Amino acid sequence: MTTPVTAAPEATDPGAAVTRRAEARRVTGRSKAGKRRQRLEIALFVAPALVLMAIFVVYPVYSAARMSLYRWKGFGPMVDFVGLQNYVRVLGDDVFTDAVMHNFIIVFASILVQLPLGLALALLLNRRIRGRGLLRTIIFVPYVLAEVIAGVVWFQLLQPRTGLLETVLGAVGIPVPEQGFLGTPDLALTTVFVVLTWKYLGLAVLLFLAGLQGVPDELHEAAQLDGASWWQVQRRIAIPLIAPTIRTWIFLSMIGSLQLFDMVWILTGGGPANATTTMATYLISQGTQSGNFGVAGAASVVLFLIGFAMAVAYQFLVLRRDTKENA
Amino acid sequence: MRRSGRAALSVLCSSAVLLTATACGSGDDSSASGGDDNTITWWHNSNNEPGKGYYEQVAADFEEANPGVQVEVVAMAHEDMVDKLAAAFQSGDVPDVYMERGGGELADHVEAGLVRDLSEDASEEIEKIGGSVAGWQVDDKTYALPFSVGVVGFWYNTQLFEQAGITTPPTTMEELATTVETLKGAGLTPVSVGAGDKWPAAHYWYYTALRACSEGVLTDAVTSLDFSDPCFVEAGEALESFIGTEPFNPGFLTTPAQEGATSASGLLATGQVAMELAGHWEPGVMQGLTDNGEGLGANTGWFPFPAIEGGAGDPEAQLGGGDAWAVATEAPDASVDLVKYLLSDEVQKGFAENDMGLPTNPAAGDSVTDPALAQLLEVRDASPFIQLYFDTAFGTSVGNAMNDAVALLFAGQATPQEIVEQTQEAADQEK
Numbered sequence: 001m002t003t004p005v006t007a008a009p010e011a012t013d014p015g016a017a018v019t020r021r022a023e024a025r026r027v028t029g030r031s032k033a034g035k036r037r038q039r040l041e042i043a044l045f046v047a048p049a050l051v052l053m054a055i056f057v058v059y060p061v062y063s064a065a066r067m068s069l070y071r072w073k074g075f076g077p078m079v080d081f082v083g084l085q086n087y088v089r090v091l092g093d094d095v096f097t098d099a100v101m102h103n104f105i106i107v108f109a110s111i112l113v114q115l116p117l118g119l120a121l122a123l124l125l126n127r128r129i130r131g132r133g134l135l136r137t138i139i140f141v142p143y144v145l146a147e148v149i150a151g152v153v154w155f156q157l158l159q160p161r162t163g164l165l166e167t168v169l170g171a172v173g174i175p176v177p178e179q180g181f182l183g184t185p186d187l188a189l190t191t192v193f194v195v196l197t198w199k200y201l202g203l204a205v206l207l208f209l210a211g212l213q214g215v216p217d218e219l220h221e222a223a224q225l226d227g228a229s230w231w232q233v234q235r236r237i238a239i240p241l242i243a244p245t246i247r248t249w250i251f252l253s254m255i256g257s258l259q260l261f262d263m264v265w266i267l268t269g270g271g272p273a274n275a276t277t278t279m280a281t282y283l284i285s286q287g288t289q290s291g292n293f294g295v296a297g298a299a300s301v302v303l304f305l306i307g308f309a310m311a312v313a314y315q316f317l318v319l320r321r322d323t324k325e326n327a
Numbered sequence: 328m329r330r331s332g333r334a335a336l337s338v339l340c341s342s343a344v345l346l347t348a349t350a351c352g353s354g355d356d357s358s359a360s361g362g363d364d365n366t367i368t369w370w371h372n373s374n375n376e377p378g379k380g381y382y383e384q385v386a387a388d389f390e391e392a393n394p395g396v397q398v399e400v401v402a403m404a405h406e407d408m409v410d411k412l413a414a415a416f417q418s419g420d421v422p423d424v425y426m427e428r429g430g431g432e433l434a435d436h437v438e439a440g441l442v443r444d445l446s447e448d449a450s451e452e453i454e455k456i457g458g459s460v461a462g463w464q465v466d467d468k469t470y471a472l473p474f475s476v477g478v479v480g481f482w483y484n485t486q487l488f489e490q491a492g493i494t495t496p497p498t499t500m501e502e503l504a505t506t507v508e509t510l511k512g513a514g515l516t517p518v519s520v521g522a523g524d525k526w527p528a529a530h531y532w533y534y535t536a537l538r539a540c541s542e543g544v545l546t547d548a549v550t551s552l553d554f555s556d557p558c559f560v561e562a563g564e565a566l567e568s569f570i571g572t573e574p575f576n577p578g579f580l581t582t583p584a585q586e587g588a589t590s591a592s593g594l595l596a597t598g599q600v601a602m603e604l605a606g607h608w609e610p611g612v613m614q615g616l617t618d619n620g621e622g623l624g625a626n627t628g629w630f631p632f633p634a635i636e637g638g639a640g641d642p643e644a645q646l647g648g649g650d651a652w653a654v655a656t657e658a659p660d661a662s663v664d665l666v667k668y669l670l671s672d673e674v675q676k677g678f679a680e681n682d683m684g685l686p687t688n689p690a691a692g693d694s695v696t697d698p699a700l701a702q703l704l705e706v707r708d709a710s711p712f713i714q715l716y717f718d719t720a721f722g723t724s725v726g727n728a729m730n731d732a733v734a735l736l737f738a739g740q741a742t743p744q745e746i747v748e749q750t751q752e753a754a755d756q757e758k
Contacts, residue, residue: 161577
């Protein structure tokens with residue numbers, strides 16, 4: 001569902017490159033045969049990707065959209081056409097609207113918490129401090145861990161009574177909720193978010209560090225010679241220069257938060273009392289678990305539209321500056 | 328054992344899989360997987376010994392007795408089988424002999440024309456099995472033959488009960504509340520429940536409904552999908568007051584049913600809690616969750632779900648369910664013979680001797696060796712009426728809406744009235 005969304009910004013790049021190259025060749029005045037050969041080349045290189053995209057992206061999207069108009073249990077012919085009734089049911093379902101809300105809470109919390117934290121760590125790790133390599137590894141390891149494995153480990157750590165976390169917190173006198181962090185509806189989403197931050201902070205730090213490496217040393221030197229403090233150098237030079245990286249990270253984080261599924265499914269399964277449902281867990285519980293494939297289809301179309309609208313809006317409002325600069 | 332677990336699902340499912348899987352097309356009339364009339368494909372979920380080897384032997388014996396017929400046995404883990412069956416139903420390429428859980432799920436398959444009517448061909452076996460086949464009948468026709476039917480009840484740790492000074496298991500909801508208090512007084516956690524998976528929590532409501540509602544009301548509800556009888560609200564109230572005694576393990580709202588030592592079954596198996604409401608699969612599950620492979624061993628006890636004072640339901644009636652062999656519409660005729668053979672005295676006896684479940688053929692009753700299972704068999708056969716799990720009986724859509732609502736009641740976020748309303752709302756979508 002979301003693949004076309006993530007593919008969108010990247011897809012513009014090769015396309016632009018191809019047209020640019022085509023223009024360049026036209027200027028040099030190649031023969032007709034050359035042009036034809038070039039078209040063939042383009043077709044040859046693009047075709048496999050297009051075929052894959054048609055099979056694994058376009059067709060499923062079409063299929064989900066079609067499914068959303070029927071009442072269908074997952075087998076037998078799809079004949080019970082119900083129009084937009086599934087959409088009415090999805091949008092009127094508190095569980096779904098809550099799930100959308102949870103997705104957006106994660107989207108904004110990620111940006112508000114992980115961005116400053118990631119940036120601070122990246123700036124810190126960009127300095128020459130002892131054990132820098134080790135620290136970088138420690139921060140990046142969670143990102144490399146398989147999501148399911150990390151989820152199961154955290155699930156065990158967070159167990160009430162027997163879990164390690166409670167033992168540690170109890171030992172230093174911090175009170176723990178009676179039902180555990182995951183079992184208390186008011187705390188569950190926050191707990192999931194903390195685990196997600198632990199898991200994905202590494203990616204932010206890695207991207208920001210890579211961006212910071214690209215800032216020329218001369219700029220730092222020049223600023224220092226002019227009497228700028230370390231903080232001023234970061235604030236006025238380094239951060240503005242890695243802004244395109246930050247904007248790309250926000251985009252990735254946003255899409256990831258909208259698709260959020262694995263970690264929630266392992267830690268809480270959407271519970272307790274639907275406190276941590278996301279759009280993706282709603283799809284599974286309505287579709288494969290309850291056999292309401294029409295409703296799940298409608299929900300997946302809504303998820304697609306939300307993801308698509310946000311991606312396009314972000315592209316136009318924010319990312320376009322970066323792609324223009326590059327061109 | 329009974330359903331696909333959350334962890335397994337999470338690996339297999341993603342929204343992408345959901346979409347592409349359903350994109351595989353609907354209702355293409357591709358041929359059944361047997362290929363020709365002499366090869367039978369048989370899917371089962373006994374993928375551990377001794378069951379796996381036993382079924383291979385059964386297939387070999389059948390081939391010998393029916394020259395020219397070949398049986399292709401496919402043994403897989405339960406979760407895998409459920410997922411593969413779902414995909415098979417979508418594509419129409421259904422195995423010749425497979426498992427059906429009955430109820431609304433089966434009715435849907437029948438409506439889609441996927442299952443063969445066995446009423447005539449297996450009339451002898453149907454008569455022999457008796458009342459248990461009811462769960463696999465649609466409009467008085469039998470579409471599958473149950474080979475194992477079990478009942479749900481409280482499994483308890485006899486040692487912990489003794490330690491708390493409890494000599495007789497509770498028989499009424501009031502006594503159950505007292506038992507919970509006594510266990511708490513002895514510093515024990517009374518009950519574990521895998522409310523994270525929802526259905527273990529829902530089983531409590533099914534049972535209080537079974538105790539509060541008469542058989543007639545429940546039977547009518549399955550066909551009319553009408554839950555207006557006040558007994559359904561009473562069921563929720565009885566459950567609400569039990570939840571009010573705070574009997575459950577900490578964090579029960581996200582506790583899984585059967586996966587790992589911190590699951591509801593794991594807590595019972597490792598002596599962390601005194602009891603758990605579960606089906607006949609529980610001893611097997613607990614064996615898999617303990618290092619020595621014994622589960623609670625000699626400390627395993629069982630008592631039926633207590634009665635509700637003044638409830639219209641029969642306290643002897645039990646909640647249960649099971650597995651049945653079904654034949655796909657396009658399967659070769661020999662498949663019916665295989666299913667009949669699977670229900671024969673001989674195969675059912677072997678099934679019982681290997682502790683693979685609770686046999687439905689009365690001739691095999693004495694062959695059950697495990698004492699806990701033998702006790703269950705007695706209870707089952709003495710029961711005037713076995714109510715199929717509601718979520719299976721009403722079909723997945725209504726069933727899951729019901730389970731979700733009960734899980735909310737456990738979290739204190741739904742009232743008994745709301746359980747009925749949400750169930751009715753989902754049921755109205757089916758009409």
